[in-house]
Amino acid sequence: MSVPFVESVLLGAILSGMPVLYAALGEVIVERAGVVNLGLEGVMLMGAVTSFASTVRTGSAALGVLAGATAGGLFNLILALLVVTRQANQLASGLALMFFGAGVSALLGAPYIGSRIAGLNPLQIPGLAHLPYLGPLFRSDILAYLAIPAAALVWWGLFRTRWGLSLRAVGENPAAAYAAGYSPPAIQYQALFLAGLFGGIAGADLSIGIVKTWAEWMTAGRGFIAVALVIFSRWHPLRIVWGAVLFGGAVALQLQFQARGAPVSPFLLDTLPYLLSLGVLLVWAGGRRHAAPASLGRVFEGTK
Amino acid sequence: MASAHARIPRHSSARAMLRATGLFGLAFVIFAAVLLAAGKDPIRAYRDILSSTLVDRYGFSEVLVKMIPLMLTALAVAIPSRIWLINIGGEGQLYMGALFATWAATYFAALPAWELLPLVAALGFLGGGLWAAISGVMRAYGWVSETISTLLLNYVAILIVSFFVFGPWKDPESANYPQTAEFVAAARLPTFFGTRVHLGLLIALVAFIVYHVVLTRTRWGLEIRAMGGNMEAARRSGIAIGRYVLVLMFIGGGLAGLAGVGEVSAIQGRLRPSLSPGYGYTGFLISWIAGGNPYGIVASALLMAVITAGGDVLQMAHRLPGSVVNILMALMLFVVLARRRVP
Amino acid sequence: MRQRGPHPLRVLLVLVTSLMLVVITMGGAARQANAAPPALIVGILHIGSVTDGGYNQAHAEGVRYMQKMLPGIEVIEVENVPESADAERVMETMIQRGAKLIIAASFGYLDPALNVAKRHPDVKFEHPSGYKLAPNLGTYWANTQDGFYLMGMAAGKMTKTHKAGFVVALPVSFFLANVNAFHLGARSVDPQFETRVVFTGTFLDPGKEATATNALLDQGADVMAMIVDSPITVVQVAERQGAYSVGYHYVGVQKFAPKGWISGLAFNWGPLYVRFARAVMDGTWRSEAIYGNVASDYLVIAPFGPAVPASVVRQVSASKQAMINGQLRVFMGPIKDNHGNLRVAEGQVLTDQDYGKMDWLAEGVIGQPR
Structure with a gap:
């Protein structure tokens, strides 16, 4: 009956890693465009509540994911308005966005608490679902299957398209990008909307994929972990996948250890994702400014 | 995060203050529309908020209680920001201060109050200061931006506190509940006038005065201001920037640590994981909307404290859900953040 | 850094004073509107x-x-x-x-x-x-321990793997006592029963609760129980994996497990709150420790699910009656903890007062009461 340790940890890693993976994929896009969104937590909450409510209303999980993504994208435009149009401080604006998302999502979600939905269900891939060790990879829901393609898509978009080039140019040096004929504000708006879509999907994965319920503050800090993951990945979408697996693995391992009665402090294990991120930055400290987009955190002053 | 470019804009005149007041007014008008949409009477709501916070003796004392950690954590952000350092780590530094203070209060419990209290406060300062200094060192050597490291270390600090209160420091008399034993009376910060307003208020005010005087009246402050004006020029004129990074981070973190001391020693009387409802982050926001200006920090801390305390009243008298407080706070911040910059 | 304005505090003062004036003028009007004071x-x-x-x-x-x-x-x-x-x-x-x-x-x-x-x-x-x-x-x-003992009995009867999983927020004494009671109840009908505990460290993190539930089910548990704010997540995940569940706190959670629902404990605080309010109004309120049990009107045992055979329901009801009559006690020695130390001696019985000091998990429970 019982599932082998490795498979169980893998399954747990997928479960706990997926929402932060999607959120971090969104965050890497905006950070590459020179914006930090500390309000990811609020974006995820908006995605989670909207997708749950729409799934309750329509009965369709697909529509739920769509609604969650849209809500996340639109919600991020508030941040765009603040930090791009009004050139407000990014970190403070992000934190304000988090408070706003927490409040609004709690109001919207209250009527739906206790509702039952089918949500996103696991799709078994015949022949692969029962492979030893790797089986759990092929018993996941659609969002888990799409995670690696999504990471590849973000990578392709950022590093292999003209749009990605212009986006990174804006993140590195907005004045030069402007001189080269790009419109930094327009690109940052696009980046924030796209990132919001990913943040919304992350919330949807949590509410209608993993737990199939809505609760206030159900993200429980995952938005901040996603920001840490982007740093850990040194602003590279494909490395985010490893970071998410590592983070999810740490959570899963911690719970597994407990369930097996191993005497490991869950609190100390929980510090791992943060210390690892810091450790990676320290190790790469000699490198080219940790590959961080140069203008990150700076507000583009305009070159008119 | 190239923090060197993101500096806190500084207000230059009373006119700026007046404009800020107008902006807060605008936020209140927007929230009034929200209340109207929810079928509530906004004027009554605002009147109830004010009558239970600013014009009521107890209510005002509690606003002060709430302001203490907010002012200290805001200073923890404002001081390093003088040389463009971004400290988002107030929350973690507060927790570390509380942890060190608790250790002192437990380990030296036999000392008389006049020896124990300064020790508790000093260790709290040290705890928060050292935690921030970790980020300071990493920044001074150019390894990791302090913005990132302070943010990451917040979580680590809270988890370390959890480790101690769930494990080695758990009070055996508290039904296995995660909290330490109660502090001895000698380790409790004195409170005034039969309210919960504690010595932390004086400490915070002294910190404000020192902050102001050092910056405007001393050679050291002039050097900091020179650096704040132009990092590169300061380096060329031979100022040891690394040392300033370290010292300002240490002082900032220490003040956040003192906020933690106030919460454990004066308010809670023991260390528990639910020490702070995000004071560090609110303090960060306060410092930014105040532009690092000492008066602005006091005013914004007052406003945040009134909103939090007023939120109770909105729930009690107007049957609004608790989440509405978050919305009010966010609207306020949006309006202020989106303001047109004063040149 | 530039010349700071001389009067920002004065501006603030003007603002606060004017607001106060408004408050005071409007205060008078409102006071008259008050209706009869509540009882x-x-x-x-x-x-x-x-x-x-x-x-x-x-x-x-x-x-x-x-x-x-x-x-x-x-x-x-x-x-x-x-x-x-x-x-x-x-x-x-x-x-x-x-x-x-x-x-x-x-x-x-x-x-x-x-x-x-x-x-x-x-x-x-x-x-x-x-x-x-x-x-x-x-x-x-x-005394939720009595209730959890009964739930454990039902779980012990229903399990096929002889294993249950328990998702618990914090290792608080009363919660440890609940877990132990559940386990002892299960062991009373199934001597090889094993209970595995995971502490999530928080009362509300549905994502972590789901992962913890999966981890426990993966280790062969086919009954899930929980002590977190909302039972919805654990019950739903168990149901989807074809496991049984025992609820806590919220009776409505039953609808999330049409197949695997065993039963659950919930609080119906209403009658007790009516008593408190009446006593305060009558002036008969006393400071007392009210400690109800399965016979009280505010501790509810939820209806059993369709999967539970009538014989099990009868056996649980009989034990409930025996508890009310005082014939059946949950913590009756000898009981060892999961490190082999004797915690309750032969002939000794733990009572409500002892639950607040419990810092151990019984033999057969896998977990660390940190």
């Missing part, structure tokens, strides 16, 4: 959201019931009150608004409630923990 004002503080489908909602619904039964009562309610400096302020404000009975509905409100109670001897306080008393602070809870 009693009850204040209640919640640690989380009153619509959490769990712990907080149960308290909120209890207050709703009280209001329905005693229409002259006014309730002032504040949710999401952190167990930090804020709790004391909220209670004081409630008292200022006329509250004479305050229900501080979370364990961590105990210290603040004791502080406020000392300052207001005329206000009565009730704290749900069964832990500490003060002259004007009573405590109430129920």
